Amino acid sequence: MRIGGAQAPCTETVMSAQVTIDHGRIARAFGDEVELLIDAARCVPPETSVPTCPGWTVGDTVRHVGSVYRVAQAWLIDGQRPGDWQREPAPGQSRESYVRQGHADLTEIFEFHDPEECAATWWPRDRTYGFWQRRMAHDTVIHRVDVEAAGGAEPSDIADDVALDGIDEALMLWFGHRLPRLGLRGTRAGTVGVCTGGCGWITIAGPDETAVRRCGNAEARAADVVVSGDPAEVYLWLWGRRGPSAVDVDGADDDAVGQLWALMRLATR
Structure with missing residues (x-):
């Protein structure tokens, strides 16, 4: 996977002014939430409806998360809004593997770049790698909660x-x-x-x-x-x-x- 060369810190924005917690904490939360999402999805049939996402099933929600990871990856690799990406698991690939691979690929990119390095994003106030790390972490939290709710499980805690x-x-x-x-x-x-x-x-x-x-x-x-x-x-x-x-x-x-x-x-x- 092409990661791209090193860049100087972004002069257009100061990332610390955008996040309220340390980037390392966001990275850890992202990884933890991926595991919580997968654990919750294992406990619920994939065809189970998700009340908080009308029209979606648990399987749809998990697939969506994996797809969003690839949107972020394409933004970071290509430097612009992607027109296409891998929206579904590959033939024979499980949804769980699809999510895990997407997370692993993004983590590789995030570890290679400083969070404050310039990157293409859809928010002019924050054009940095850290934007995507934060965005993916919170997207995963919300959809993990969706899957837990669909299965009637006691929701996992969200740290303050x-x-x-x-x-x-x-x-x-x-x-x-x-x-x-x-x-x-x-x-x-x-x-x-x-x-x-x-x-x-x-x-x-x-x-x-x-x-x-x-x-x-x-x-x-x-x-x-x-x-x-x-x-x-x-x-x-x-x-x-x-x-x-x-x-x-x-x-x-x-x-x-x-x-x-x-x-x-x-x-x-």
Whole structure:
């Protein structure tokens, strides 16, 4: 597999400003989540429906994860958005092997390059190898949770530091970047503060603006309404893997919270 030559650290962005935990921690979480996903899938027939991914089965979900790993690999090797990639396991290859090989190939690339080296990505604020390491780790967490839920298993824990980084990625990348790129806005103006684990964010949504920024807890709590709770529950709520009761809502503007949740569904579909 072609990995590519060494590059200088990316001058367009400082990766430490994008992630909330160490890159080595993200790498370890990525590997751990691959194992949890595979273990969960082994316990459930592949034709089992996945309620959190309507129309998908457990087999579809596992295959999707392996396919996404190859999308990331193609971005990194070719330096641009791929037009095609290996979307299915090879003949005779199991879905488990398809996922493991995809993870192994990506790990080889990530170990060869510094996370802050420039790389092609779909987020202008973060054009580094670290973007993909982070993105693949969180994609795996969410779909591992999907497979566990499909089998009715007790969900595996998500560490607070991983969940906090996942909240940051969900808000900064998906809400703050992808929604505007899609041309999607809210129907009513409102601010929602998100507070958990000592971290804070303010989201702004309405007909004229869709934006988010990091802030302190006190500033986030001055928003029209505040969403808070355990980091893992807030993380999964933002990704639509938890219902309204999973988070605490402080403030009278329930519609603003509903709008945030609905906009996140559009951003992450």
